[in-house]
Amino acid sequence: MTFEEKHAAELDRLARVAVRVGLNLQQGQDLVLTGPVTALPLIRRVVAEAYEAGAGLVTPILGDEELMLARYRNAGDHSFDKAPGWLYEGMAKAFENGAARMVIVGDDPMLLAEQDAEKVSRAGKANSMAYKPALERIANFEINWSIASYPSLSWARRMFPDLPDDAAVEKLAHAIFAASRVDREDPVAAWADHNATLRARTNWLNEQRFAALHFTGPGTDLTVGLADGHAWQGGASQARNGVICNPNIPTEEVFTTPHAAKTQGHVRATKPLSHQGSLIEDIEVRFEQGRIVEARASKGEAVLRKLLETDEGARRLGEVALVPHSSPISQSGQLFYNTLYDENAACHIALGQCYSKCFVNGEKLSPDEIAERGGNASLIHVDWMIGGPETDIDGITPNGDQVPVFRQGEWAS
Ligand code: ZN
């Protein structure tokens, strides 16, 4: 029995969740879908489900690890500053015309780890610049979009190098199906419950109007000042085209915007950070007035420093997010080497760019108005995990009172 035959029911449900919950694809809406060829068992189901949901035209664009590696192995130096700008301009045009966007991830997250770092970085930069017109429409949440994942063999091997292939894929699949809530009969109803739980948390936090959050834990005593007029987000949210979607399948976090000049103290990461094929371990940093003034790591410190030197905003925070230690991804105890999973395993902070939707009326604010409220700006947005079973968090009210938010890694109430 193949993997696909064995798990047909879960794959059917995952496709259903991706289209009905993740995208909430509308009658007549077009869809641009990207994913790896290894994920075809899921991608075929997503396309079928999309047409059943009333899709206009679904345009799939598939990639492959071997095709990607062929460039690094065989291409001349001139190749690495190129990117398909024409394709991304077309995608931007599709979004402008109302198309939704679906991404299926599944490739080995460390695929390029053994390739020439300079070529990887040049190709990455060229691609980011070319992708900008399309990414802006996603980042500004102009359309409904979503990411879901498929347990490909190469990703499973990366996570479980000591297991036989079949067992590794089974283990990753189990984690993906559980976290995506497709291990139960009615996953759409399970997502409605989950979204309601996250909404209750964001409502409570938005009523509190905390000025800051104070994190304590092993190696951590950190006060994260929150931006003026910040808003907490989590779970389902409404894109500017009016469609309520779940951009991340899975998602466990509630998150908001810190004030770029008001974080103070020191913090120790609770998990390694997988960044562009490198693993940065035991990160410890100290903030003064929102800026990282000291940074250490036991492994990958040079990569961390390079990241912090990207621009001024790279040393400041653009996101703070709360995730209880009991979340299913955290309970798996696994490092996935993939932000979609790893950031949903623990409370985290992100260096770099903030989200405009994490402000009250954020969609109407100009970049200057966001900066005035303390929102950070940068070319990067990199999440890293600072929460664990010993994390305590207090909310600090504008008049200095402390309200318990987390105790021992869990919601205090
Ligand atoms: Zn986050």
Ligand code: ZN
């Ligand atoms: Zn983030």
